[in-house]
Amino acid sequence: MALSDTLAPRRAALDATHDPALRSWVPGADAHADFPIQNLPFGTFTPAGEEAARGGVAIGDSILDLAAARRAGLFSGAAERAAEAASGGNLNPFLALGAAPRRALRARLSEILAAGSADRHKAEPCLHPAADCSLHLPARIGDYTDFYVGIHHATHVGRVFRPDNPLLPNYKYVPIGYHGRASSVRVSGTDLRRPWGQLKAAGADAPRFAPCERLDYELELGIWIGPGNALGEPVPVAEAAEHVAGYCLLNDWSARDIQAWEYQPLGPFLAKNFGSTVSAWVVTPEALAPFRIPQPARPEGDPAPLPYLLDAADQREGAFDLQLEALILTPAMRQQGLAPHRLALSSTRHMYWTVAQMVAHHTSNGCDLNPGDLLGSGTLSAPEAGGFGSLLETTRGGQDPVALPSGETRRFLEDGDEVILRARATRPGAAPIGFGECRARILPAA
């Protein structure tokens, strides 16, 4: 394949499943869709009228039921073993398998779903219209870690406190991260209750306990961990990519007023753990292979990463070119029939550290990662206005309200507002893919 020859990546090998000319017989699997045949993301779902959650693959406007496809005899060998692991109520056993079985299943799914496939008659009864299915969190999340690798976000936030020196001295040495709350991660489509918390006004003597008044979103890339490592056995950066099973969108909802008062000295806690939202589909490293790019060059004067974070292949192809978008839909906009309004257009190019560096750093002290663990990139803001991944940045902490097409303005999120995150990977010579939406609506405080 010409594309493969051009990129010649080491890990992110391109094969017949990436052929941009490939088409599927499934309706809706078009070139402009999130789920053409070149994507084939995994998730869990329940068809309308049924009860049991099961594993599936998104294709066009449909979901292929993997358990049904197995019963139809569509798989054998490594693909069958991977399909078995991916067909239950959560994908943890599948994530644990690692790359080779995942690739085998992808290759076979691509054959089955390709236009002209001899298996169409067997596969067609295994499809469900996606619109009629409920989607679930794809995995049981053991631990959730949120990083802070969006350097422009870190700079924008730091500027509020230290205008002349926004980034702390450790930022360019340490892939900064902290532990988030795994239990409150929910799948796209789940409403989010506005939290109560301790709020302390700038001039007030004491805090009061009240509903959050500065509710914000954060536009992040989510990373699903694959095989993982035993406690005490770090993952070298050169092997780190093997432990990533896939990607999603992540909205790290943030209560800015709670955060400002509580976060010293141990970091964010109740300002973040009332809920996080992820998109439902696990987009595989294989699907993203055509969109790999070299790690963007560090600005002149930045230190080189310490050796434990440095790998030539990771430098060459460890980053992504993935467009990220955040949109808002207010109740008034809904009433007026308006489309969601774009708050930000950003990119995974703005990650100062690669995912492999995040994994290597996380395990460098021996900390274990396990199948189904979730990592967040941290907010990925572009350097310029129009690309800020949070309202904190967009409205400069509420000072400059955003104007919406409904005639409204927003400093922070209001009840009934819906935030929608989207992702799109495009590249000349590759079939574009998307992630599906990550959306949730704000319910009033209890």
Add this chain to the structure above:
Amino acid sequence: MALSDTLAPRRAALDATHDPALRSWVPGADAHADFPIQNLPFGTFTPAGEEAARGGVAIGDSILDLAAARRAGLFSGAAERAAEAASGGNLNPFLALGAAPRRALRARLSEILAAGSADRHKAEPCLHPAADCSLHLPARIGDYTDFYVGIHHATHVGRVFRPDNPLLPNYKYVPIGYHGRASSVRVSGTDLRRPWGQLKAAGADAPRFAPCERLDYELELGIWIGPGNALGEPVPVAEAAEHVAGYCLLNDWSARDIQAWEYQPLGPFLAKNFGSTVSAWVVTPEALAPFRIPQPARPEGDPAPLPYLLDAADQREGAFDLQLEALILTPAMRQQGLAPHRLALSSTRHMYWTVAQMVAHHTSNGCDLNPGDLLGSGTLSAPEAGGFGSLLETTRGGQDPVALPSGETRRFLEDGDEVILRARATRPGAAPIGFGECRARILPAA
């Protein structure tokens, strides 16, 4: 019972199981033991020569196998249902049950194990010598949250940075906490590998990646969560005690050099997540009922807790009087046949917030807690020397080495050192109980 009449607590009701005159027929269940018949803590274990983990109850020098006791027909009704939930490979189903079934099982176990019990012949074959069993983590931990409620520890640490104003302004309003790493919590007896990490010397231009040179322990109370709450539905402080299933000892190992460099702005991460150690036995709220005390009075001038953290019953009996001890045993001490040397003697009296306040605060924004979640109190130091729950405090950051009976000194922990935490509850008129040990030895960096 006289004791019950004296204390008249609301939740912490005393009954026949607390009678200090009660004795067991099981050897080693003496008044000076950790596990007399008044304790009856739950855990999971595997007997020598067997493979399957199962639930048990510590009594004297033995462990009662709950599954075997069920097969022997020792339980019925609510006690049987609780025993069933507690007899598997982890206690999560049992923790989820809440107080009433737990109390029923405790009452029945007390009957079975009491001297003169007619059930002795049935129960005796269900006992295993504890010394021949391996103990496991009692529950699958969903999320682990570490608090910072030891006010003397917070003051000692804060004094390093702000000599005149050691406590931050939020400390007396907010039960400060942060999310820890659940996956790396291990049961007592599991060795701990010294972590590598980024260390930056005070005068150095850049950090280097090397084994931790300032490895420390932290003496904490651990709290096992029971039923828990649904996302978006806070637990009121008056109901919070119902969601606590038990207690343990917790050593929150800390790499002080990694921590100093990494922790801004998002809090501790790799400095803590390489391992935490808990004692194996879940000591129930019922066992601790005789040791309840009023929440210690706040110093003159401290603000009252906000209303969502204030409950009269919790103020009256929400604290504990539990003696906590940290000891060290070095390889040289072991060679010389010396006993472990006490580093600190402290108490749960030094908690500025009660466990109920921690639970109410944690869920006040809607965050969900789930059965088997673990909370840590944060380091519980006494105000005076001899009672500091970390070497950071005891040696003033390594400035004043501790002298050991072997002739050695310690600024921080060295390879081969073993840290042992113990707890003991005593009170006039009550049978004293202990927690069993929380111990682990430091392995050299990999």
